[in-house]
Amino acid sequence: MFLAAGNCAGTAGALTATAFWLVAPRAICRPRSGGQDAALAVAYPSGASLAMTDDAKQHSGGCLCGALRYETVAEPMSQGHCYCADCRKASGSGFVPFMNFRSADVRFRGEARQFRSRAWNGGEAVRNFCPICMSLVFGGEIGLSDSFTIYAGSLDDPSRFRPTLAIFAEGRPAWALIPPGLTVFDRMPAAQG
Numbered sequence: 001m002f003l004a005a006g007n008c009a010g011t012a013g014a015l016t017a018t019a020f021w022l023v024a025p026r027a028i029c030r031p032r033s034g035g036q037d038a039a040l041a042v043a044y045p046s047g048a049s050l051a052m053t054d055d056a057k058q059h060s061g062g063c064l065c066g067a068l069r070y071e072t073v074a075e076p077m078s079q080g081h082c083y084c085a086d087c088r089k090a091s092g093s094g095f096v097p098f099m100n101f102r103s104a105d106v107r108f109r110g111e112a113r114q115f116r117s118r119a120w121n122g123g124e125a126v127r128n129f130c131p132i133c134m135s136l137v138f139g140g141e142i143g144l145s146d147s148f149t150i151y152a153g154s155l156d157d158p159s160r161f162r163p164t165l166a167i168f169a170e171g172r173p174a175w176a177l178i179p180p181g182l183t184v185f186d187r188m189p190a191a192q193g
């Protein structure tokens with residue numbers, strides 16, 4: 001079901017995809033679980049064109065090969081590190097750095113494939129990755145979600161990520177360190193439901 005990996009070398013600035021989306025929900029996170037409810041990734045359909053504009057751009061980023069890109073026109077509602085077991089597995093790392101944006105504030109370009117799993121709140125967590133280079137880029141479902149979770153490692157300027165939260169910290173391995181200064185939650189902050 002997965003596409004063959006492409007040649008990801010030196011493709012920055014070579015965007016040719018024309019699908020754009022305005023988006024939506026959040027795809028964080030369930031605390032711990034097995035992978036029993038893994039659903040297969042599906043490609044987003046192409047959408048109508050909607051050019052990104054430079055005037056209001058706040059953040060931009062995308063996947064390793066450059067085929068899946070995004071821009072935001074606002075600052076995130078929240079940002080931090082997620083230490084849940086699903087993020088650990090999905091990323092192969094100790095945590096995922098996330099920036100949560102209102103769906104209306106993010107625009108995507110290119111194709112994405114999705115992986116669905118059960119979310120911490122019983123809903124569906126949807127993680128999106130580039131079908132060419134397989135980079136994880138964002139969480140949420142375009143057209144359905146009211147917010148998106150951009151994975152901050154995909155930012156063009158990662159220095160602009162300013163984490164303030166550490167969520168789902170309770171089950172993390174000892175080596176998944178929490179930087180000083182973050183507000184730590186065993187699971188989710190109540191306000192973020």
Ligand SMILES: [Zn+2]
Pocket residue numbers: 028029030082083084085086087088096168
């Ligand atoms: Zn998570």
Ligand SMILES: [Zn+2]
Pocket residue numbers: 063064065066067068130131132133134135
């Ligand atoms: Zn890519």
